[in-house]
Amino acid sequence: MKRTLISVCGLAPQVITETLYALHQQGRLPDTIKVLTTRKGKEACHAQLFSSGDGQYHKFCADYAIESTVINFSPQNIITVTDDRGRSIDDIANEDDNRIFLRACMIHAYEASNNSESEVFYSIAGGRKTMGACLAAAAQLYGRPQDRIFHVLVSPEFENSREFYYPPLPPREITLLDEKRQPYRKNTRFATIQLVTMPFVALRDKLSGGLLQQVEMPETLLMALVEEEKPLLTIDLSHKKLRWKRREADLSPTLLALYAFFAQWKKGSPCQDVACRGCPICFLEMPQILEPDNLEQIATLYQRIRPSCDAEAMSDTGILSLSAENFNSLRSKLNRRLLENFGAVEKEYLELTSQGIKPGVRYGLQLDPEKIQLIW
Ligand SMILES: [Zn+2]
Known part of the structure; x- marks a missing residue:
């Protein structure tokens, strides 16, 4: 041998x-x-x-x-x-x-x-x-x-x-x-x-x-070694982590707030298609994301996760002044964290996806809303 x-x-x-x-x-x-x-x-x-x-x-x-x-x-x-x-x-x-x-x-x-x-x-x-x-x-x-x-x-x-x-x-x-x-x-x-x-x-x-x-x-x-009958993505805001199939990922308050916003959006969507891939109800175009109501929701999520004021979030590139540019940079950081923690196969399920082509690109989660839970 x-x-x-x-x-x-x-x-x-x-x-x-x-x-x-x-x-x-x-x-x-x-x-x-x-x-x-x-x-x-x-x-x-x-x-x-x-x-x-x-x-x-x-x-x-x-x-x-x-x-x-x-x-x-x-x-x-x-x-x-x-x-x-x-x-x-x-x-x-x-x-x-x-x-x-x-x-x-x-x-x-x-x-x-x-x-x-x-x-x-x-x-x-x-x-x-x-x-x-x-x-x-x-x-x-x-x-x-x-x-x-x-x-x-x-x-x-x-x-x-x-x-x-x-x-x-x-x-x-x-x-x-x-x-x-x-x-x-x-x-x-x-x-x-x-x-x-x-x-x-x-x-x-x-x-x-x-x-x-x-x-x-x-x-x-x-x-791949973990078999779970009904996987549930838990977004645990107070502990700043995600759980999926018995594995955990720690996320920064910024990334967590962004992800939680899209998870809430998906859960609140009246769309009946559990395998929805980009409908205009479940997925948001950039101008919609940047609407004041939505920015405020993201900011509220962030401040609940991280109550004390911090300079990075307040900066031009931070979560509290979201623009199309920093949204994309945060989205790729978030997806990279998902990849590093859950691997390529699971990242496909969990990622904050972009659907369609410019200028009508829509962003959102593909995961079945019933598989998502947010806890405080
Ligand atoms: Zn849909």
Whole structure:
């Protein structure tokens, strides 16, 4: 059975050689290694693991008599995660970077586990904590019974040493730092490296065929795993969240007020068609949305959700001075939040849609009014 190791890595490539050492001790070396990292992480991997002459990966293989052809691992296997424009991200600095990184984890977990005659080891020890969390989520969703999620525990005094990559053969003295950051010498034979196997629920087998045709984001897969007989969209204004099929999404007061307005509108519509897709009663054209009565309703909703006055809402682009332009920007933000929280399939049901073509575009919710409840 072919074995792939997928590892996340930040600026300390030690984690790769440490994981390899631990797997070697267990007689479970991988056939292929893929490292998911950032641009800076890739530079660190190239410099420390593969540099000619003193690359630590080559040293590890030489020390433990591992032929270079046994493991498919070279600089090409260090994969930087790229944004929409194909640029490698420098670091995981914000929510967007995190989502890009999560997507990369999903892609590689999906591909590596597509072959049922393979096993995939996921090492979540390297990089920022969020990177390990992303890989663990991907492993869980695409994981199968034969796959594993590992963490690596290195004896604390060796863990942060720049000189320590794995216990070398023969063991030798290296410089470590004590608690007061004073240097001292210690022999590497005292170093221990343990692989900790993390328990997880392997969900891939529970995903139906259609969902495995291509890679999906976690929220889409999670929603597909929930079966509910009569789903009800709850718009909980006092807790500022939406609930749908046992999942919750937190929304800002602005987005929540806008969504609640359209939910109320739909619920109040006398239209009899439960699957209505854009009738002029259920769906509003822009000039109607901007009528004073409706703007006042939106403002009232907002102020009930967020009683204290705030500058953002009062600003020209805020909810309290709604224009066609900021309506569209808020609508796309809202729909993006729905996508991120409930996945692509459910977002289709829940989104604030636009129907028809300019200049007669109408906006509203498609959801059956009986499936919507607003609570305070
Ligand atoms: Zn209608």
